Amino acid sequence: MIDDFSFLINQLGEDRTQYFGAVSPPIIASSNFHYRTVAEMAKAVSDEENIPLYTRGNNPTTDILNKKLAALEGTEAAMAVASGSAAVGMAVMSVVKAGDHVVCIQNPYSWTMRLFSEYLHRFGISVTYVSGEDATSYLEATKSNTTLFYLESPNSLTFELQDVANIASAAKEKGITTVIDNSYASPLGMQPAKMGIDLVVHAATKYLAGHSDCVAGAIMGSKAAISKIFYGELMTLGAVISPFNSWLMLRSLRTLEIRINRVSETTQKVVDFLAQHRGIAKIHYPHHHSHPHYELAKKDLKIPMGLFSIELATEDPEKITKFCESLRHFLMAVSWGGYESLIWPALAYYEIRKGGLPVNLIRVSIGLESADDLIHDLDQALMNIS
Numbered sequence: 001m002i003d004d005f006s007f008l009i010n011q012l013g014e015d016r017t018q019y020f021g022a023v024s025p026p027i028i029a030s031s032n033f034h035y036r037t038v039a040e041m042a043k044a045v046s047d048e049e050n051i052p053l054y055t056r057g058n059n060p061t062t063d064i065l066n067k068k069l070a071a072l073e074g075t076e077a078a079m080a081v082a083s084g085s086a087a088v089g090m091a092v093m094s095v096v097k098a099g100d101h102v103v104c105i106q107n108p109y110s111w112t113m114r115l116f117s118e119y120l121h122r123f124g125i126s127v128t129y130v131s132g133e134d135a136t137s138y139l140e141a142t143k144s145n146t147t148l149f150y151l152e153s154p155n156s157l158t159f160e161l162q163d164v165a166n167i168a169s170a171a172k173e174k175g176i177t178t179v180i181d182n183s184y185a186s187p188l189g190m191q192p193a194k195m196g197i198d199l200v201v202h203a204a205t206k207y208l209a210g211h212s213d214c215v216a217g218a219i220m221g222s223k224a225a226i227s228k229i230f231y232g233e234l235m236t237l238g239a240v241i242s243p244f245n246s247w248l249m250l251r252s253l254r255t256l257e258i259r260i261n262r263v264s265e266t267t268q269k270v271v272d273f274l275a276q277h278r279g280i281a282k283i284h285y286p287h288h289h290s291h292p293h294y295e296l297a298k299k300d301l302k303i304p305m306g307l308f309s310i311e312l313a314t315e316d317p318e319k320i321t322k323f324c325e326s327l328r329h330f331l332m333a334v335s336w337g338g339y340e341s342l343i344w345p346a347l348a349y350y351e352i353r354k355g356g357l358p359v360n361l362i363r364v365s366i367g368l369e370s371a372d373d374l375i376h377d378l379d380q381a382l383m384n385i386s
């Protein structure tokens, strides 16, 4: 599915003759780069995107990473940035202007929703949220000033999918730009640019980095679109990734495929166990047949991923609390996609989100541990509240 993954993880973007034959590329921890001649410096100034001048723009360590990120999504270009939210914000802001209207998927990542509903609202940009399971919902919400369709297929709490390819082609017909948050599927699960999406963004903090040790983001798209973001949002707003985090990302990408495959296998075993357990009322997982978008998931997502939600068969806050606190292996934390298995109880967010999610919903992120250990842990915690 990814063209020549072996080449991508080892050779692509790396020129070891430039750094003493070192197998692992150096962290070029330098803010600026010097030149001997005015002509050389003038050249760098005129092509800051491609020539190291100042690390808010091009940095050689980050540049290696960018080449690999583009290859992962099958796009012409890519840009690693400071965080997933920076990636979402910059990609969106490169498309919209005051007075525009956006059609966005219902229940996107919480800070993406904040971006549209509150932040961009201040600049006169309006938004309509739609279900997105077919292109019609996007088209019906489209107005004469709509410039952006925003997707996240699936979202990361209840996992509703969108018909990505059809929405992309409907947008193209109308000259509307499409942006998708592909953090959940990762490029191994779906490559939206190949389905016609213009800009793909990632919370690289999650699967791409995968070790819960760095916050990072990525934007992938055409050379022209990435160049526009470079000279527009990146250089002016400065949400740049540090060379050290780029290096962590490079290290992470080498194991991306084996990590995802491992997580995928384990998750299916854990989901099968939970789905038949009477302590579980409902499971939200695109690859479980009970999911409303199961067919769409089979069509669009090449591999089952490691993030899903359960609803316990009780709404009693004390029992929900006891379940969460009885787990010995799963850590209770935000975020997902790391080596460690996590739970995220909606109960902890009940005051702040004012409901919205069922009180008994718990999101689960599966890490690299053994399926047996994880199942055993869930089993004993469920037993504790039965």
Ligand SMILES: *Cc1c(COP(=O)(O)O)cnc(C)c1O
Residues within 6 Å of the ligand: 083, 084, 085, 086, 088, 109, 156, 181, 183, 184, 202, 203, 204, 205, 206, 215, 216, 217, 335
């Ligand atoms: C975490 C997350 C983000 C934001 O990424 P950060 O690196 O935390 O800024 C965006 N989208 C999704 C789906 C996420 O899970």
